[in-house]
Amino acid sequence: MIRPRPSVERIGFRRLIVTLPLGVVALSLLAFNLPLLAGIDPATATLRARYSDPNPDPAIVASLRGELGLDDHALVRFGRFLLRALQGDFGLSYTSRLPVGSAAWRALSVSAQMVVVTVALASLVGVALGMVAAMQRGPLGRIASAISAAGASLPPHVMGPLCVLIFGIWLRFVPTGGWGSVRQMILPVVVLAAGPIASIAEVTRTEMLNALPQSFIRTARSKGLGPSGVARHAFAVSRLGVLSIAATNLAGLLSGAVLVETIFSLPGLGNFIVTAVRNGDVPALQCGLFVVGSISLVVGSLADAAAVFADPRLRHTAR
Amino acid sequence: MISQVRRSAFSVRRLRLSENRVALVGLVGLGTITMIAIQLSMAGVEQQTNLIDRFQSPSWNHLAGTDQFGRDVLSLVAAGAVRSLSLAGAVVIISAIVGTCIALVSAAGRFRRSALVSVSDVVLAVPTLVVALIVAATIGSGTVALLAALVSLGWTPYFRLVLAQLETAQQQLWVDAAVASGASPARVLVRHILPNVSSALIALIATRVGHAVVSVSSLSFLGVGPQPPSSEWGAVLAAAQPHAERAPWAVVAPSLAILATTALAMGIGRRITARLR
Numbered sequence: 001m002i003r004p005r006p007s008v009e010r011i012g013f014r015r016l017i018v019t020l021p022l023g024v025v026a027l028s029l030l031a032f033n034l035p036l037l038a039g040i041d042p043a044t045a046t047l048r049a050r051y052s053d054p055n056p057d058p059a060i061v062a063s064l065r066g067e068l069g070l071d072d073h074a075l076v077r078f079g080r081f082l083l084r085a086l087q088g089d090f091g092l093s094y095t096s097r098l099p100v101g102s103a104a105w106r107a108l109s110v111s112a113q114m115v116v117v118t119v120a121l122a123s124l125v126g127v128a129l130g131m132v133a134a135m136q137r138g139p140l141g142r143i144a145s146a147i148s149a150a151g152a153s154l155p156p157h158v159m160g161p162l163c164v165l166i167f168g169i170w171l172r173f174v175p176t177g178g179w180g181s182v183r184q185m186i187l188p189v190v191v192l193a194a195g196p197i198a199s200i201a202e203v204t205r206t207e208m209l210n211a212l213p214q215s216f217i218r219t220a221r222s223k224g225l226g227p228s229g230v231a232r233h234a235f236a237v238s239r240l241g242v243l244s245i246a247a248t249n250l251a252g253l254l255s256g257a258v259l260v261e262t263i264f265s266l267p268g269l270g271n272f273i274v275t276a277v278r279n280g281d282v283p284a285l286q287c288g289l290f291v292v293g294s295i296s297l298v299v300g301s302l303a304d305a306a307a308v309f310a311d312p313r314l315r316h317t318a319r
Numbered sequence: 320m321i322s323q324v325r326r327s328a329f330s331v332r333r334l335r336l337s338e339n340r341v342a343l344v345g346l347v348g349l350g351t352i353t354m355i356a357i358q359l360s361m362a363g364v365e366q367q368t369n370l371i372d373r374f375q376s377p378s379w380n381h382l383a384g385t386d387q388f389g390r391d392v393l394s395l396v397a398a399g400a401v402r403s404l405s406l407a408g409a410v411v412i413i414s415a416i417v418g419t420c421i422a423l424v425s426a427a428g429r430f431r432r433s434a435l436v437s438v439s440d441v442v443l444a445v446p447t448l449v450v451a452l453i454v455a456a457t458i459g460s461g462t463v464a465l466l467a468a469l470v471s472l473g474w475t476p477y478f479r480l481v482l483a484q485l486e487t488a489q490q491q492l493w494v495d496a497a498v499a500s501g502a503s504p505a506r507v508l509v510r511h512i513l514p515n516v517s518s519a520l521i522a523l524i525a526t527r528v529g530h531a532v533v534s535v536s537s538l539s540f541l542g543v544g545p546q547p548p549s550s551e552w553g554a555v556l557a558a559a560q561p562h563a564e565r566a567p568w569a570v571v572a573p574s575l576a577i578l579a580t581t582a583l584a585m586g587i588g589r590r591i592t593a594r595l596r
Contacts, residue, residue, distance in 0.1 A: 155533045155577070158578055161559075162571070255448030258449055258452065263560070273449065277456040277541070297445065
């Protein structure tokens with residue numbers, strides 16, 4: 001897979017200043033227009049959900065339209081939607097009739113736990129694998145390369161069911177679903193981490209191979225540094241590439257989380273969205289779209305800005 | 320002097336030809352796989368359900384066993400190859416066309432360029448699968464909705480590649496020559512510059528096929544696009560997963576199919592990009 005390597009001028013604050021606001025506005029426009037795309041009238045849909053009546057009385061529909069402000073100008077409605085969205089208010093679910101925002105908030109905590117653990121695991125294992133692949137020419141390096149290549153071609157919805165089958169059903173090492181205990185976390189986190197591990201390892205390896213022939217490594221070696229010291233020196237210039245690939249991966253990680261949560265039936269945000277898809281619950285979809293999209297935009301921009309500080313050489317050029 | 324110029328022009332053309340040839344080989348290879356897949360699925364698929372033969376383990380009659388509907392898993396997966404690969408191919412080709420058109424539009428003007436690059440930044444920063452899932456589910460759960468959602472999020476890599484290539488090409492002397500000989504900007508873009516971009520574009524298309532197979536199958540796994548009676552790999556996988564204990568082969572076979580396809584597409588793509596460098 002080709003990932004365009006961000007050029008130096010693209011990295012940094014451009015995303016924080018341009019992409020982030022533009023992205024949030026674009027996302028909320030899309031979320032705002034979901035009922036239109038779905039071809040439903042929010043007032044009718046709300047009444048249907050509330051009273052389980054397929055054909056609500058037109059008079060009541062009209063009065064609810066007025067109450068919800070659906071007859072206002074589109075710009076007014078969008079402004080109201082955006083304000084409420086920023087406060088986490090997306091209205092009531094069509095199925096549970098409870099506030100969507102608080103349900104999403106509860107689900108978010110599960111997803112956040114999983115994603116944070118996954119990012120930590122993927123960075124540690126990925127960087128380690130990449131270093132071994134770059135510095136060891138023997139079988140050890142080849143094994144490291146093979147592991148990352150395998151991870152790259154195993155999407156979560158393939159690896160997940162296979163892992164459930166092997167480790168959950170046949171070997172009975174771990175439970176096949178649920179969330180809370182450490183044992184229940186193992187499989188989801190490993191499945192979710194496989195892709196990021198592969199790409200982080202690949203980037204680390206390439207960056208290390210670029211760094212190792214440089215003269216400051218020779219200096220470090222001639223000062224008598226051992227392999228681990230050399231690795232530390234070489235990694236100092238590789239951090240930028242690794243960090244930016246980790247930031248690019250975050251969007252993919254959130255996508256993967258949806259699959260993993262569905263496979264292992266975890267009560268996270270991904271499951272929340274998939275359930276909303278199955279039920280046609282438009283307020284929940286609006287909420288899911290806004291929350292997941294904004295998180296990925298915010299974290300992505302922050303990571304890009306942080307990349308400036310990760311590479312000592314960029315500190316001087318970026319200012 | 321003249322002969323020297325002629326020779327260099329000839330060698331440039333020969334280089335371009337060989338680049339295209341490599342790309343062509345990849346494309347023909349993928350096309351052949353698709354054709355074989357169609358042949359296989361035509362040869363012996365019984366997509367008919369047969370409730371007496373449910374959950375049969377692999378035997379000579381059913382080499383990969385049967386699933387919860389009593390369908391032969393091997394022929395199901397073969398038929399799924401047609402569905403998955405044609406959908407993935409459609410996603411890739413339509414996205415490539417859309418991305419190229421947007422790049423052509425944005426290469427023509429400075430303001431449009433920076434605006435469209437910002438838009439592509441946003442699209443790249445957003446989790447594709449989540450947005451595609453929500454958008455496709457709202458439009459309707461059919462194949463067209465799936466295509467629309469994936470194309471509207473998948474044009475960015477092609478856009479970036481073509482834009483970058485266009486910008487390097489614009490600085491070339493032969494572009495000045497074409498302009499000097501009176502060609503309109505549109506003609507220069509489409510007839511002179513675009514053909515030079517094509518080989519890199521074809522390489523990217525080849526690399527993205529594996530990615531598209533994954534996107535399509537994961538969306539249908541989640542309940543958007545082709546759904547369980549369908550033989551699309553993601554749909555087969557989703558339907559088989561609850562019965563994994565009784566019929567593990569119905570989980571393993573489509574997984575291996577997705578795995579093999581992505582690995583193959585990745586390998587072909589990597590080979591082509593390596594050759595082009």
